[in-house]
Amino acid sequence: MSLDVAYSIEAQDYLDPDRAYDLYWSGAITDKKKFICPGSGCMAQVTCANLDTDIQDMKVVPHFKIYGDHSKECEISNKIPLNLHYEDGAPVKEERLSVDQSIVDVFELDRPESYYDEPRDNDSPKAYGVNKPKYAKKTRETKLRENGSVGTVYSVRSVVSRYIRYRKDGSIKFRRINILGKDINYSSIFKCIWEQDLDDLPKFPVIYYGWAFINRLPSGHGYQIKFKKKLKQGDDELTTTAMIADSTIKKYRIKKLMATRIERIYQKEMPTAFVFIYAQPEVNISRSDIKYANFNVKNLDMVDINYECPLPKEYNK
Ligand SMILES: [Zn+2]
Structure with a gap:
């Protein structure tokens, strides 16, 4: 059983690898081993x-690796659903399983206010040596599933990274993504x-992709992404x-990631x-x-x- 979720000592909450990546690059967590x-009752150490x-090759997506031994009752080593509850006591259950039994992630176009919250001092879990809380913190925003995965994504980066992970673990044909109330197959997004x-x-809107040149705007206030291929109309x-x-990058909480990538690409001989x-x-x-097609x-x-x-060969064009 692969680990879809782990307890973050620094964030004091259960996180999936996508959220851990966001929190790391926004500065909220700092150590991949925590x-x-x-x-x-399991204190096995996990590394993200x-x-x-700043992944050069995103085919290697962030993921959890377990070191050390599981407790006897650990659900992960016994291959049974996690015994997790939300703060209000409600059990963490499969949130959405549609008629054809596919597993649906929800792509929310806005992050909740609390997404980047730093843990408060009175948040309690004495995770070192004692134990971690049995509940997941975010009641509404984080939709943990019975199997332990988190069903909500907030960025195109996470959609891409899940798509890669689901293809790798063979579950892609059961996976769908819900955007603005509509379920779509992962591959047709x-x-x-x-x-x-x-x-x-x-x-x-859907997710458009392709190779593009990264240029500075003549105004000097930002970047132009110019796709190599063109769309048509008649x-x-x-x-x-x-x-x-530039102001959009400055405002972004994960700007360290975005600024690093875009600047490094812009500095290349062929940007x-x-x-x-x-x-x-x-x-x-x-x-x-x-005539332009603008996004x-x-x-x-x-x-x-x-x-x-980052996608398989057939996408690389
Ligand atoms: Zn364990």
Whole structure:
């Protein structure tokens, strides 16, 4: 059984690897080794691999590794569901299992206020030596499942990283993602920026991806992401771009990650990146009469910038 969730000594809560990664890069946690097994009475040390590296090759996604021995009653080593409760005493149950028994993650477009909360002093769990609490802290925001995974994602980066993980563990065909109330297969959420006609593309936002050049804007106040391939509309080829203002990066809680990546790519002789954007393209015509397809980036959770293509070969184009 792979470990989908571990208790973070620093955050004093049960985290999945995606959230651990976000909290690390926002500065809320600092040590990849300060995790313990989520099982009952179990203090086995857990390390979140790839937490502290700005991953060059995102095919190696952050994940938990167990060191040391489980307790006798540990659910993880006995391969049974975790005995976890929310703070209000409600048991952690499978949140959504749709008719066809697929497992549905929810992609929330806004993070809850408490997402980056630092633990308070009176938060209690004397996790060193004694034991960790039996409850998960975030009642509404974090939807822990009976099997211990966390069903809510808040960024395109996490959607991509889960997609990779589910393909690897063979569960992809049972996995769906719910966005704004609609369930979609994990694999159909991604659309390649290629010579596709805008009129044939979904009339709602999905995750577009492709290789792009990263340029500074002429104004000097941000970056332009210019995809190598163009979208089409009838016979017209549309230059396909998105802008990221420096002020948007500055405001972002995980700016250390985003700024590191985008600057490192921009410094390269050939500043190209593999980019994912959750948005719907809009057609604009510039003053010099060039037709554009623009993605409006609401916030940086809706963009993922990679040094290499993190998806399997067939996506790398
Ligand atoms: Zn254990």
